[in-house]
Amino acid sequence: MTLYGIPNCDTVKKSRAWFAARGVDIAFHDLRRDGVDAERLTRWLHALGAARLLNRSGTTWRKLDADQQRAADDEATLIPLLLAQPTLIRRPVVEIGGAVTAGFVPDVWQTLLGDAA
Known part of the structure; x- marks a missing residue:
């Protein structure tokens, strides 16, 4: 089990606390510091879909120019965008x-x- 995020994100903090409160040992992977590879991103994209995986409400999204935002509409350009901007x-x-x-x-x-948590 692994939780991917950035340490200062409030939702990540809340999620880590949720697992800890249930005694669940979950590894933490810092997306900003450690990045993520294209293969894993592709798996996530296929499992979740772009609408669920891409955060269009954050400050990083708002800082992108129009061309970069359009790149999010196609998997071939979305993966490189997420690699560059985790x-x-x-x-x-x-x-x-x-x-x-x-x-x-x-x-x-x-x-x-299951019942273990």
Whole structure:
């Protein structure tokens, strides 16, 4: 299990606290410091879809020029955009087993963890 995000993001902090409160040991991967590879991003994109994976409401999105924002409409250009600007990824992304979630979704996590959490 891995939680991907940035440490100063409030939603990431809330998510990490949710797992900790349930005694769930989840690895943390800092997207800004450690990045993410294209293969993983492609898996996330196929699992979640662009609308769920891409954070269009954050300051990083608002700072993009029109051409960069249009690049988000095509997977071939979205992946390089996310590689260059990992803070465009909705946070946190959580991998539990083969499942991938984005955002704060404790009900989904609880289901994925089963009775162990």
